[in-house]
Amino acid sequence: MSASITAIVLFLLRGALHFSGAAPDQPAKPAADGSPLPPPAPEAEIVATSAISVAPVAQFTPEAPAEATRTEVATAAPVVQKKKGWELHQLPIIQGCEHCCSEDDHNAPCLDVELCAASGPEKGKYALALSHWGRPNEGMLGSIKSMRAAADLLGNTDIYMVMLETDAEQMTPKLHKIFAKWGVKLYPVKWDVPPDMKFYPKTDWCGHQDLIRLNVLGIEGYDAVAYFDGDCEFQGDITPMMRCAATGMFLSTSGGMGESLNVGFFAVRPDKRMVDAAVYFARENAFDRGTGWGGIGWAPTGGYYVGGECGQGFFYTLFHRRAENSRRALSSVGLWETWRSGQLDRCIWNYQTNSNCVQDLDCRHVRVHHKPTRERGAPSECDKIKFRRRREDLLRRQSEVRPPPSAEELRLAREGKRLKHLAGLCLRAAEEASDEQTTLLLLDCDFPPVEQNIRIVEDDADGGYVLLKQGGRCAHAEGDEDPEMAPSEPKLGFPVDCASTAAHVRFRKLPSTAKKGSFILQHDSRRCVHPYEGAVNPREKTDLILHPDCDQNRPALAFLEETAWQTTHSADSPGLRPRTRRALRQSTVNTEQDSRTSSSCRRSPQAADR
Known part of the structure; x- marks a missing residue:
């Protein structure tokens, strides 16, 4: 039996998370005028209107997926790859969280990424995507250096920025130049909220910046595409996750504040039919704070969570629930029979504070770090790399004995x-x-x-x-x-x-x-x-x-x-003065106390980091 067949058998026997519909395909839901639901409109190209000369920003051009050989993934060696001046580790993938994954209406084991990846392409073609809603600004590429390094380590990988056509037209010459520097391509889209959406609050709603990400699902021509928020920092190799997504599994993680799904990350093999299914679901299902999307409810959380009325509730209900409303939407485009989804270990693949992480989590094994974006300083919290390195350097300076x-x-x-x-x-x-x-x-x-x-x-x-x-x-x-x-x-x-x-x-x-x-x-x-x-x-x-x-x-x-x-x-000692040591120890204690105090303060749900 070949290695790839063995891997597939093991994958099924291990009970990898998935679901598929038992009902036959439903006919496509007709539009209001009786015609079949049309595919998403083609994306328009953006032309820089600057008078100065800038490097052009590449536009999206669909290509056929590359042929790939499927093979088993060997256990990653504990080495560090440095790409574009950014280090990405390949330490073993460990368990990071406890009870942080769900499927349908219940908690479930997190997906075994490496086992899943064994069935993925050895050398696939991939895309990483960001999104921005509103006037473009420099902050929308917050962690682009680490994303560029992750793309280079993957190989044969493009980076896209998804934004409305009207917003993309406001790109300045400076932003075009920054995009060109990091190899970021624009992916202009016509809508941020699915057309004819049934639930459409006019104010105080995060749906615009969340649901524009649905367009990522339709960036075809790749074995897998993964969406990440701009503040996600890549600390390790994401190849196993991308190979797993290339098998056709829809991947996500839970959120750090009790959400069933954090919309700051998802990965899947792209297919425009998923976008059509989302448009169908949005048109047919309203949101209610008491009963969720389409009355399906809040299982497995048991009640409302931050972003439930926006992308976080929408994505989980459509792509992870087995409810009739979800089945109808996916069946309308012929996806229900083959649909599979699973959640990854949040504390490894989309770290968002130490909530539900194992007590002794080694932060060096985190692959993608999302939150907190500011230094917490608490011993149990994993920080962004620059904060970790700074803290390590300061601790070294505190204890180092120096010559005069x-x-x-x-x-x-x-x-x-x-x-x-x-x-x-x-x-x-x-x-x-x-x-x-x-x-x-x-x-x-x-x-x-x-x-x-x-x-x-x-x-x-x-x-x-x-x-x-x-x-x-x-x-x-x-x-x-x-x-x-x-x-x-x-x-x-x-x-x-x-x-x-x-x-x-x-x-x-x-x-x-x-x-x-x-x-x-x-x-x-x-x-x-x-x-x-x-x-x-x-x-x-x-x-x-x-x-x-x-x-x-x-x-x-x-x-x-x-x-x-x-x-x-001092005059009689070549080392650090004892008085200074005491002062530094007290300073460190005060800093950690301040960090714990600040981390316990939560912003309102409307302003919470997601």
């Missing part, structure tokens, strides 16, 4: 004056002693080695300006080497040669009314330095950004300079 600074290091550490936020925190590089670009953040002024606190120095080459320096190198606006591509609110980058003609390193001190002797820092771009989110008393490890607001009356923007300075080393 050299004479040159001391000279540079005494240059100018120490720069300090009005709230009492100093400016530091997020990563230490690195020639690679990092950013500046706020830290306790006693954080070792204190010689690396940022200094404010008069610019001898141009009177009236100051430089933010450390170790003879300067801070600058992140991305300023390419003004066309620079973020609108860039972080403060570090380090760069202070004599650089490409980077903008100069700042002006503008007097602040917050405190005598205080000032705000205005960059050459006329934007001012802000703690991220603009808090008057920012927490440690807060990033610094440049923002157009230069209100000299705002304490949050105020800084001080002081001549006092100290070293990490």
